[in-house]
Amino acid sequence: MIAPALIGAALVIIVSWRIARARRRARELDQPFPEEWHALLARVPLWRRVPPPVRAPVEHAAQRLLARVSFIGCNGLTVTDEMRLVIAAQAALLVAHRDSRAYDALYSVLVYPGEFVVEDRDEDEFGLVTVGRRALSGQAIDVSRIVLSWEDIEAGFTGDDGYNVVLHEFAHYLDHLAEGALTDGGALAPSAARWHATLESAYEALCDAVDRGEDSLIDPYGAEDLAEFFATATEVFFERAREFRVAHPGLHAELCEFYGVDPAAWP
Ligand SMILES: [Zn+2]
Known part of the structure; x- marks a missing residue:
């Protein structure tokens, strides 16, 4: 059996370490x-x-x-x-x-x-x-x-080419954090219905373009599923913002609201 004094000492060490870490971060x-x-x-x-x-x-x-x-x-x-x-x-x-x-x-x-x-x-x-x-x-x-x-x-x-693996993976993270609600139609804040309708119609349009073998602004990999679509659309929303606004005005407006910025307005 572990002596209570030992457990107490361990707790003191853990709490002190956490306080020190919080102070360092601050x-x-x-x-x-x-x-x-x-x-x-x-x-x-x-x-x-x-x-x-x-x-x-x-x-x-x-x-x-x-x-x-x-x-x-x-x-x-x-x-x-x-x-x-x-x-x-x-x-x-x-x-x-x-x-x-x-x-x-x-x-x-x-x-x-x-x-x-x-x-x-x-x-x-x-x-x-x-x-x-x-x-x-x-x-x-x-x-x-x-x-x-x-x-x-x-x-x-190399340039604003619409390819950005950091934005892509961290967009997936945000979807994971929302337990998939951003892309699976689950519960999400007030404008959820509009968000999902906009995301899905843009996703369907990409799938159709890929099926027809047409070029698309959003990477064809986004046609895999809605989660990949959200991640690839995020890359283009930031990297080729003005083209994105022209090609997908509805989705551009939703992503502006979601991310709280409008990269199409940046120089
Ligand atoms: Zn992905």
């Missing part, structure tokens, strides 16, 4: 966004377009994420400050103007040097299970872990 959040961080973020085309009044809350949300979340390098990768910052700043764009605490449930971001392989388990209608392997550029496993390929993050630096 101190980090009080610091202004360091000047050198602006230089590190300058290579991210999306970040360069974010106007200063929009940036301030994003910087705060990024600092909150950096103070709370562990970044873990995988397959021998050493995660640099630049990597952490590039991921946190872009992820923060999604939450800064709606709920800067949205990433508080996130525990770790795993970063691979390039694509990583996961095992896929598929069960058909007859109960036949097939196990395969897939190479991924990112994965939002649940609300506690997000996995990213640094090579694919860097591939997004």
